[in-house]
Amino acid sequence: MTQGFVSPDEIRLAFSQAMSRMYRAEVPLYGDLLDIVATTNARALAVDPALREQLAAQGELERLNDERHGAIRIGSATELSLMRRLFAVMGMLPVGYYDLAAAGLPVHSTAFRPIEPAALARCAFRIFCSLLRIDLIADADLRAQAEAILDARQIVSDETVDFIARYERDGGLTSEQAESFVLHALETFRWHGEALVDHETYTAFNEAHRLIADIVCFRGPHINHLTPRTLDIDAAQAEMIARGIRAKAVIEGPPRRTVPILLRQTSFQALEEPILFRSGAAIVAGAHTARFGEIEQRGIALTPRGRDLYDAILAEADGARTASGAGYQDRLAATFAQFPDDLASLRTEGLAYFTYAPTQEGARLLAAGKLPAGSVEELVDSGVLTATPITYEDFLPVSAAGIFRSNLGSEAETRLAAESSQADFEGALGASCLDPFGLYLDQEQASLELLEPIPP
Numbered sequence: 019m020t021q022g023f024v025s026p027d028e029i030r031l032a033f034s035q036a037m038s039r040m041y042r043a044e045v046p047l048y049g050d051l052l053d054i055v056a057t058t059n060a061r062a063l064a065v066d067p068a069l070r071e072q073l074a075a076q077g078e079l080e081r082l083n084d085e086r087h088g089a090i091r092i093g094s095a096t097e098l099s100l101m102r103r104l105f106a107v108m109g110m111l112p113v114g115y116y117d118l119a120a121a122g123l124p125v126h127s128t129a130f131r132p133i134e135p136a137a138l139a140r141c142a143f144r145i146f147c148s149l150l151r152i153d154l155i156a157d158a159d160l161r162a163q164a165e166a167i168l169d170a171r172q173i174v175s176d177e178t179v180d181f182i183a184r185y186e187r188d189g190g191l192t193s194e195q196a197e198s199f200v201l202h203a204l205e206t207f208r209w210h211g212e213a214l215v216d217h218e219t220y221t222a223f224n225e226a227h228r229l230i231a232d233i234v235c236f237r238g239p240h241i242n243h244l245t246p247r248t249l250d251i252d253a254a255q256a257e258m259i260a261r262g263i264r265a266k267a268v269i270e271g272p273p274r275r276t277v278p279i280l281l282r283q284t285s286f287q288a289l290e291e292p293i294l295f296r297s298g299a300a301i302v303a304g305a306h307t308a309r310f311g312e313i314e315q316r317g318i319a320l321t322p323r324g325r326d327l328y329d330a331i332l333a334e335a336d337g338a339r340t341a342s343g344a345g346y347q348d349r350l351a352a353t354f355a356q357f358p359d360d361l362a363s364l365r366t367e368g369l370a371y372f373t374y375a376p377t378q379e380g381a382r383l384l385a386a387g388k389l390p391a392g393s394v395e396e397l398v399d400s401g402v403l404t405a406t407p408i409t410y411e412d413f414l415p416v417s418a419a420g421i422f423r424s425n426l427g428s429e430a431e432t433r434l435a436a437e438s439s440q441a442d443f444e445g446a447l448g449a450s451c452l453d454p455f456g457l458y459l460d461q462e463q464a465s466l467e468l469l470e471p472i473p474p
């Protein structure tokens with residue numbers, strides 16, 4: 019880091035904390051969710067001293083209840099590329115491409131996130147960012163109107179753009195600049211109680227798709243949820259229900275397992291909030307539903323082979339999904355019995371990613387240049403290497419679609435007969451989306467390269 023510049027990790031941390039404060043103030047129910055997470059996390063730690071120790075060793079205890087992600091929805095290519103530049107200031111790069119048209123949603127998405135393990139450890143905050151597929155507005159007049167509205171709005175202030183340009187030119191921001199950048203950038207994601215359009219226009223977009231109204235009818239991409247980490251998502255879900263909070267019917271992702279894989283998520287349903295619509299001198303009171311709260315629990319990252327197995331099993335269980343969610347969790351668990359549920363099998367069957375490090379004995383042999391020849395497998399078996407699971411840091415398209423749908427008022431699935439294209443998305447973004455599998459593989463490989471025998 020060049021002297022005088024603050025690390026992008028610190029800017030991301032300050033930004034995520036500012037977002038959390040803003041969202042708690044704007045959506046009081048979200049504060050209740052944080053409370054549930056803190057309580058259930060404390061309970062999970064109390065009954066599992068080994069988990070507490072492990073989290074303490076990773077320096078995770080202090081950050082345990084911090085937000086891990088949030089989400090926004092963007093209207094145009096210009097806006098998306100601006101978001102890419104804005105999040106780059108905070109060390110967040112586009113990773114992954116999520117096609118949601120397959121699940122009936124007129125958007126496709128990426129996640130802006132830190133990619134280095136140390137950066138993730140400092141602050142894992144990510145933004146799931148969806149771009150409107152404007153071509154999916156069937157009515158030509160409505161589509162033209164959407165284009166005109168999106169062209170005319172400015173979602174990032176001039177001050178923020180100046181900071182972005184300065185960051186790009188100088189390669190960093192001083193702490194004073196960073197502080198000011200965070201305050202200005204935050205404004206882009208604030209809720210606006212007044213729509214950009216009149217009530218009729220809102221209704222027309224809403225009828226085309228609720229997501230389209232949410233993206234097009236407001237001054238900017240309000241943050242629509244934040245998501246802290248839970249150590250026990252089943253307990254947190256039960257606690258939401260016990261407190262009378264309208265929780266999503268099913269937990270998305272894999273079932274509860276001995277070795278957690280990928281990502282499990284649930285949310286409380288989006289709130290109906292009052293909105294003012296102006297038409298000429300008249301003001302019409304209405305409502306809009308967009309904002310919710312979510313929780314996530316992460317497990318081990320799967321290889322393409324593991325992911326294929328996951329997708330196949332999930333598709334099999336999906337037939338059992340009903341709107342009420344009744345019976346789904348049991349059916350899911352039964353179907354997932356096919357997925358190996360111990361670390362050794364996940365590793366030896368090439369289903370998940372690990373980093374490798376020498377044991378004490380291994381370190382002694384390595385220093386002496388006497389690491390025995392053999393496969394990684396044999397070295398783990400003989401106690402020379404330890405294998406540590408790599409945590410999944412990305413999202414899941416089927417889960418994301420489930421989260422979207424439950425917050426759009428219907429968990430029923432429809433399909434849009436639309437080809438979505440990563441190339442189109444990347445064109446709008448002005449960059450390519452990094453391949454998540456590549457990042458995990460690099461991390462695994464890097465750990466193995468450290469074991470290369472040191473030449474005598």
Ligand code: OOG
Pocket residue numbers: 088089090091146148242283413414417418419421422425
């Ligand atoms: C994004 C929904 C997806 C997740 O965690 O998978 C999501 C949205 O509602 O904009 O947040």
Ligand code: NI
Pocket residue numbers: 087088089146243245312421
């Ligand atoms: Ni989310």
